[in-house]
Amino acid sequence: MLKTYDVIIIGAGASGLIASIIAKLDNKEVLLVEQMPNIGTKLKATGGGRCNLTNKLPQNTFIEHFGKNGRFIQDALNTFSQQNLIEFFESLGIKTDAKDGFRVFPIGHNSQTIIDAFKNKLSQLDIKLQLNCAISSVSKNDDIFLVSSKTDKYFSRNLIIATGGLGYAKLGATGDGYNIAKQFGHTITQLAPAMMPLKTKESWVKNCKANTIPKTTIKIDIPKYKKLKASGDLIFTDDGLRGPVVLDFAREISMLLNTYDQVPIKINLTKGKNQEQIYQHLKSNSISHPNKNILQILQTLIPKSVAIEFLKLLKIDPTIKYNKIKGDKKEQLVQILTSTPFTIIGHNGFKQAMITRGGISLKEIDPKTMQSKLTKGLYFCGEVIDIDGPCGGYNLQWAFSSGYLAGKLLS
Numbered sequence: 001m002l003k004t005y006d007v008i009i010i011g012a013g014a015s016g017l018i019a020s021i022i023a024k025l026d027n028k029e030v031l032l033v034e035q036m037p038n039i040g041t042k043l044k045a046t047g048g049g050r051c052n053l054t055n056k057l058p059q060n061t062f063i064e065h066f067g068k069n070g071r072f073i074q075d076a077l078n079t080f081s082q083q084n085l086i087e088f089f090e091s092l093g094i095k096t097d098a099k100d101g102f103r104v105f106p107i108g109h110n111s112q113t114i115i116d117a118f119k120n121k122l123s124q125l126d127i128k129l130q131l132n133c134a135i136s137s138v139s140k141n142d143d144i145f146l147v148s149s150k151t152d153k154y155f156s157r158n159l160i161i162a163t164g165g166l167g168y169a170k171l172g173a174t175g176d177g178y179n180i181a182k183q184f185g186h187t188i189t190q191l192a193p194a195m196m197p198l199k200t201k202e203s204w205v206k207n208c209k210a211n212t213i214p215k216t217t218i219k220i221d222i223p224k225y226k227k228l229k230a231s232g233d234l235i236f237t238d239d240g241l242r243g244p245v246v247l248d249f250a251r252e253i254s255m256l257l258n259t260y261d262q263v264p265i266k267i268n269l270t271k272g273k274n275q276e277q278i279y280q281h282l283k284s285n286s287i288s289h290p291n292k293n294i295l296q297i298l299q300t301l302i303p304k305s306v307a308i309e310f311l312k313l314l315k316i317d318p319t320i321k322y323n324k325i326k327g328d329k330k331e332q333l334v335q336i337l338t339s340t341p342f343t344i345i346g347h348n349g350f351k352q353a354m355i356t357r358g359g360i361s362l363k364e365i366d367p368k369t370m371q372s373k374l375t376k377g378l379y380f381c382g383e384v385i386d387i388d389g390p391c392g393g394y395n396l397q398w399a400f401s402s403g404y405l406a407g408k409l410l411s
């Protein structure tokens with residue numbers, strides 16, 4: 001006779017890991033199943049391997065960043081707040097820091113420390129973990145869930161779906177959670193890739209690869225959408241743009257790409273300086289450094305590789321002095337610095353999407369418990385639900401808070 005667990009958790013990512021610990025601490029018989037050979041594969045890749053766990057915003061402001069669905073996360077955050085998360089990791093032996101006063105990372109900024117801490121806790125609590133186990137079907141009979149992989153069957157009184165979204169299949173994304181939810185009558189809202197790098201028509205970007213430009217501002221250059229803008233750090237890639245500002249803005253642009261073949265944008269690469277300020281900056285620098293050529297002067301504003309490309313585009317000799325540049329070329333130079341034009345031509349979809357927009361409809365989940373309103377004993381947590389936040393620790397906090405709440409198995 002096969003054992004019946006109190007709860008089976010599908011997915012040992014951020015939300016599933018914490019759910020398993022909370023359930024076990026409440027003396028539940030727990031089985032945690034994961035299709036990958038290791039726990040927390042995506043978690044390990046977060047924050048560029050540094051793992052931006054959460055942030056320091058006041059709770060109200062934190063919630064506002066989740067947009068119109070934000071209210072749904074209130075109960076989960078009340079149960080397991082940003083401070084609770086910091087204390088939880090401290091209890092696992094991980095201290096955190098927030099060097100910029102905003103984003104919280106484990107000290108040492110190495111996500112492996114988080115994975116190791118989870119591994120230790122799972123083994124200390126003797127939580128049954130089944131790795132390399134992809135769940136392919138779920139059913140429910142007489143209050144008992146039957147959870148099957150190709151080779152094994154497991155039984156439980158409760159089931160937590162913590163299978164994540166569709167982005168980065170190589171890190172374990174399967175979309176299986178949506179299918180399981182559908183099977184129990186749940187609605188899946190439209191799924192779309194979010195937080196991904198963008199491809200530009202301008203191929204010169206590849207020559208500036210890996211250069212980070214801090215505090216840029218991006219605006220859409222379509223009259224109807226002029227008000228859409230975002231600010232933050234930007235990084236050039238082989239075929240376009242990435243960095244926090246681009247990842248956050250990608251959701252707006254991907255929607256526009258459904259209507260337009262190309263989306264023109266303008267970027268201020270000079271920390272928001274306006275044309276007059278740039279003009280004065282170039283002029284005063286060339287006066288105080290009369291021996292410097294224009295390429296050297298531009299490097300007081302932007303990285304050398306970008307300055308080279310701008311001068312190439314404007315056909316300005318990089319070795320000449322600023323005061324030798326003709327009036328209209330000076331104007332063009334000021335223009336390109338404060339309002340660099342790019343044309344967005346696409347993105348790589350879910351392959352590089354850090355987040356999935358859409359998911360299991362909020363209307364069918366009780367935010368106070370994370371339990372399905374349609375099937376008793378069925379719980380959801382993390383990215384599989386129709387909630388997504390911007391860059392900056394929002395999504396992991398949501399995964400941990402909702403996982404914590406689901407793990408309590410409240411009904």
Ligand SMILES: Cc1cc2nc3c(=O)[nH]c(=O)nc-3n(C[C@H](O)[C@H](O)[C@H](O)COP(=O)(O)OP(=O)(O)OC[C@H]3O[C@@H](n4cnc5c(N)ncnc54)[C@H](O)[C@@H]3O)c2cc1C
Pocket residue numbers: 010011012013014015016033034035036039040041042043045046047048051052053054133134135136162163164165167168171172173174175176177353354355381382383384392393394395396397399
């Ligand atoms: C590159 C990258 C960097 C990121 N950086 C950050 C960051 O710094 N801060 C932040 O807040 N957010 C970040 N995110 C987002 C964050 O990682 C996710 O929001 C979070 O991991 C979601 O947690 P989850 O538990 O819902 O899903 P996941 O962490 O994706 O876990 C789901 C797990 O379920 C398993 N699974 C799926 N289907 C099955 C199945 N059928 N059977 C068994 N197991 C299954 C998967 O293998 C996976 O391990 C980043 C995302 C990416 C891709």
